[in-house]
Amino acid sequence: MRVALVCVIGLFACAGATRRAERNAAHTVTLRGSDTMVVLCQRWAQAFREARPDLSVQVGGGGSGVGIAALLNGTTDLAAASRDVEPSELDGLRERGGAPIVLRVAVDALAVYVHEDNALPSLDVASLRALYRGRATHWSDVGRSDASRVVLYGRENSSGTYVYFKEHVLDRFDFAAETQSLPGTAAVIQAVRHDPKGIGYGGFGFAHGVRLVPIAPTRGEPAVVPDERTAIDGSYPLARFLYLVLSDAPTGATRDLVTWVLSDEGQAEVAGAGFFPLPAEVREAERAKLEASAADPADSIEASAADPADSIEASR
Amino acid sequence: MKLGRIRTPWWHRALERLIALFASSAILAVVAIGIFVFREAWPLLVDDDALTDQGGLSSLFRPQLWPGYDEPLHVWQPVGFPGKLDVIPLVVGTLKITGLTMAIAIPLGVGGAVFLSEVAPRRLREWVKPAVELLAAVPSVVVGFFVLAILAGGVQRAFDLTYRLNAFVAAIGLAFAVVPVVLTITEDALRTVPRELVEASLALGARRWQTTLGVTLPAAMPGIAAAVVLGFGRAIGETMIVLMASGNAPVMGLDPTSSARTLTATIAAELGEVTPGSDHWRVLFLLGALLFVVTFALNELGRWVVLRLRRKLRAEDVAPISGTTRRAPAAAEVAP
Known part of the structure; x- marks a missing residue:
């Protein structure tokens, strides 16, 4: 009697667990990675749930590297990356037996802000580097008549923007010790807005009450005004793509999500998060990449074979 | 034997146990925090x-x-x-801000306490002291926000400073938290000075201010020392105000108008995103351990100073004057 009861309870438990696992596999997509992209990913998750109430997206941060590592471990369906995926990471994904896909999903541009009364006409990347390395300390060093000291505002070293700036503007050198660390882009803008001697950097979308400085790629070249067009066509030197990384050709809910991200509705969310939507031809190229992965029969077979394993991971 | 004894109800003993548990939980918590912090930093050392x-x-x-x-x-x-990872800029920043804070808070706190206990009329004191104690209860994030949003700009304009957020502004903000500590403890110390000492001084013809400077303040020295040490501990451990008001730039050098990055603000700003087990992570815990040791040592130092000075005061000054009866403590109790 008791044995039978235990068996029955066990059976129900098993059935429940399997059903839950199935539901998770079919209806939840996990998306982890770049902290820069967390707000964007959350907006996507929310809007996608309205478009497809049967599906839900779980978003997590940790950094681009963390996201790709999770993809390698199979603990996430999608990784968000605000930097290029490194060849070694792609090799790792291929060794797992997949055909990894790196999709460009948005454009991010780093703006350089100064006070509205600051007459600085433009900066080239080398001068910007000299300022933030502490090699140029006064405004007169970078072509303004004013002899006052430059007050540098930056981000905490836990921020992805800090690392991006250090890598691409400072050429992997250090920030000047005097650089004031503020907890977010909004705080940087707030500080620069009240400081005629100040300079700061951060996302495009947040800039209100400050002036965006045109940036020249090198000294002598014309400075490029940061706006949507120059960010997207690549002429603005501090622009980059943001990526979603897949370990293999996507299926089911994951596929629906990435297709939706590249749709008009998905791209409409991008501007709200402070980034720029993809230009039309890039969007077409990324869509073609997705379709090609599905059309390739070898890939789809591999994908379906990998499916059960994925669903187990997802149910954890 | 059993007849003479009053039987304690079982729940008395249960309550005693419970209270003992509550009391020891504080010690347990301190020990657990210490072990946790040191354990993460330990591999760096060995x-x-x-x-x-x-x-x-x-x-x-x-x-x-x-x-x-x-x-x-x-x-x-x-x-x-x-x-x-070189922690010297952080140590320098911490000492710079803490030193400035104490330079503001000791005169204000001790001076305010002298005013309240020696000069101010009773009605005024009854209003001011609770108000100062209320200041201590203002959450530090509110103080930090006030400094960041309002005070920093005013100070920058008044002194024509290059940096809006700097060590001096942070020290003013910290003083909001430290002055109440120094003031209330000092005031308590002044008010517990044996009345005979004051009365003897006045009876000998000393003026009111001579008595305050020559008798009351020296007699209250242990309490004032404790106030300063506890205020210092509060200043060195305070996080939110310095995080918001200091600019957080790890600058070497002691210029009060430049920015500074403290140990506490560094831990708060960086621990959230650091890879567990990395050198950076362990160094942050080492900084935590350092703060733990320093505040612990400061507390012990404060206690030692208080004990030593009090003993000196009792044994050498008070006892010969008040004669064989040693009535000083009783008088102090009666005084208020």
Whole structure:
């Protein structure tokens, strides 16, 4: 009697667990990675749930590297990356037996802000580097008549923007010790807005009450005004793509999500998060990449074979 | 034997146990926190391969010629190519802000306490002291926000400073938290000075202010020392105000108008995103351990100073004057 009861309870438990696992596999997509992209990913998750109430997206941060590592471990369906995926990471994904896909999903541009009364006409990347390395300390060093000291505002070293700036503007050198660390882009803008001697950097979308400085790629070249067009066509030197990384050709809910991200509705969310939507031809190229992965029969077979394993991971 | 004894109800003993548990839980918590913090920092101290990228444990305290620099420097840039972990700029920043804070808070706190206990009419004192104690209860994030949003700009305009957020502004903000500590403890100390001492001084013809400076203040010295030490501990451990008001730039040098990055603000700003188990993570815990030791030592020092001075005061000054009856403590109790 008791044995039978235990068996029955066990059976129900098993059935429940399997059903839950199935539901998770079919209806939840996990998306982890770049902290820069967390707000964007959350907006996507929310809007996608309205478009497809049967599906839900779980978003997590940790950094681009963390996201790709999770993809390698199979603990996430999608990784968000605000930097290029490194060849070694792609090799790792291929060794797992997949055909990894790196999709460009948005454009991010780093703006350089100064006070509205600051007459600085433009900066080239080398001068910007000299300022933030502490090699140029006064405004007169970078072509303004004013002899006052430059007050540098930056981000905490836990921020992805800090690392991006250090890598691409400072050429992997250090920030000047005097650089004031503020907890977010909004705080940087707030500080620069009240400081005629100040300079700061951060996302495009947040800039209100400050002036965006045109940036020249090198000294002598014309400075490029940061706006949507120059960010997207690549002429603005501090622009980059943001990526979603897949370990293999996507299926089911994951596929629906990435297709939706590249749709008009998905791209409409991008501007709200402070980034720029993809230009039309890039969007077409990324869509073609997705379709090609599905059309390739070898890939789809591999994908379906990998499916059960994925669903187990997802149910954890 | 049993007849004479009053039987304690069982719940008395249960309550005693419970209260003892509550009391010891505080000690347990302190010990647990200490163990946790030290355990994470420990591998830095014993592992030979800790911090090998930058030259071992001593590299935390020694200037180095980093790539891209012209001269050997103390650099705190833990996220970089390579990351640079030198804690000296943080120690300098902490001492700079704490020192400035005490320079503001000791005169204000002690002076205010003297005014309240010696000069102010009773009605005024009854209003001011609770108000100051209320100031201590203002959450530090509110103080920090006030300094960041309002005070910093005013101070910058008044003194024509380059940096809006700097060590001086942070010290003013910290003084909001430290002055109430110094003032209330000092005031208590002044008011517990034995009345005979004051009355003897006045009876000998000393003026009111002579009595205050020559008798009351020296007699209250142990309490004032305790107030200063506890205020210092509060200043060195305070996080939110310095995080918001100091600018958080790890600057070497003691210029009060430049920015500073403290140990506490560094831990608060960086621990959230650091890889557990990395050198950076362990160094942050080492900083925590350092703060733990320093505040612990400060408390002990404060207690030692108080005990020593009090003993001196009792044994050498009070006892001969008040004669054989040793009535000083009783008088102090009656006084208020």
